[in-house]
Amino acid sequence: MTTQDQAVQSYAPGEHPDLPAPMLTSGPLFWIKENLFSSWLNVVLTVLTMLLLWAVIPPLLSWAFVDSVFTAADRNECRELGSGACWAFISERFTFFIYAFYPAGERWRVNLAFILMILALVPLLYDKTPYRKYGLIYACFFPVLAYWLLLGGFGLKEVETHTFGGVMLNLVIGVTGIACSLPIGILLALGRQSNMPVVRMLCVVFIEFFRGVPLITILFVASTMLSYFLPPGSEFDLLLRVLIMVTLFSAAYMAEVVRGGLQAIPKGQYEASDSMGLKYWQSMRLIVLPQALKISIPGIVNTFIGLFKDTTLVLIIGLLDLLGLGRSALADSKWNGLSTEIYMSVAIFFFICCFGMSRYSLYLERKLETGHAR
């Protein structure tokens, strides 16, 4: 039957039989042909990739899972039990890597703060949360709650910040930095566009200063030089100084990212909101920032990820974050020579956190898509 015959043949409405789809225009085989073997170059690339994966993945899997040892008393026992990774070391140090020197009897407070943080994040990040309004109000109070839980006072045993370390320290610095740098960055970006020269100049000086100096230098300043400027005898917590410096540093980057978004907003948007009589802050909040921030999401999340990874730099000034604890654990003679396992675990922790942020930003971008912007 030729195609012409088919065209001529007609059926009453609804009578047309369901024909099978033509071979190889759908289904997994078709996908593979279209995407992996569509041209000679593609075939070569596919084969090379397969070979590479074949060379890397099976040995890695057998090292990490098949030949690995999860419980052992020390390195020598590990070696006897299996030729692969010695995760026993990590599992022995696991709680230490998370809580570091936080008093053992008070660790439930860290756990509670963590759970409360998740509860605060859900309504912030997911707009279909039931009772979201109350969730957001709660999220505003969460910092106070976390401060009280982690540091104590008002009925709880006081804990000094120099006991903070490990994953907990990374999270405290990372979350505080992220939560504070965005609003400060937005204010700086708006200030840089202000038509009040003094405000504009202050913002430019601030941004250029913090962008022009390496974070490590700023951390050194936080750990040493600040005490010269502070009145003698005044005690100013090291962690607090680090928090402030990390926040200001990323706020400067954030300001530039947001400024990029602000500049992408057509002038007509400002004019339309001005011509309705909206006040400056109203038109920023309702019209300009929602659009500018949406454009800047990739850059903002990029800055967040950078900030989170930079929390490991506090190692330089003697704070022991996860990476710092890992490095110091290498000195343990009972477990010597296990640096791969340690660094691998640290890498996995950071990768999970950063990959999560990256995925969330994609989700957000897709959700905020409203068709063509004009």
Place this chain on the structure above:
Amino acid sequence: MAAVETSESAVKSSIDTASEPIIRMTGVHKWYGQFHVLKNINLNVQPRERIVICGPSGSGKSTMIRCINRLEEHQQGEIVVDGVEMTGNLKNIEAVRSEVGMVFQHFNLFPHMSILDNCTYGPIWVRHMPKKEAEDRAMHYLERVRIPEQANKFPGQLSGGQQQRVAIARSLCMDPKIMLFDEPTSALDPEMIKEVLETMVELAETGMTMLCVTHEMGFARTVADRVIFMDFGQIIEENEPNEFFSNAQNERTQLFLSQILH
């Protein structure tokens, strides 16, 4: 435009020329840097009056009507809108802006809000109107511009003509005393021009005070009480439409009209 022709007599309602003008511009000058854009503009607009402003490109039409709600600042002279003089006083500017609606050439809808939200946010945030009431009002005006069924879409999903009608509805939701139009149809295809002009004619019939920068001479003829011709930043000629089109005095005007009317 049969509908437009029949309504002509009804549209040209009586304007109380004796009453206080709602817009008074006296001796207004404006410069962009060293460039003298507006030169000694004198213009009084009565309540319910409908004015069409035309003139060659770059003659300062947009600048003039943007001075009325102070999207542009003038440096000399006096502009009084609804009894409030336009100075640097932010309170006054905001008060006047909330009484003066503006429709732009490129619509300037807010792309991140639905059509309904575009129409309600002004009343809610500037007039402090309850959400429910603002939505009812928005639906009322969306019906008047004949696109209530689009209320939940986003501006990016509408055609140009529909977007411009939403922009008109959005301004009307603020219950303005004056409407300014800056070439509302010049970014549109002919078919859409017609639907927007019809909306504007209907608006004119309600007795709204309107200032329109437009080159739609058919609209000027049927709706305008007065046509103003600008060139070189000055008002060169003004007259009621019949006189203006058939009997222009100034040769610049004659030249312009001969070009635009073919």
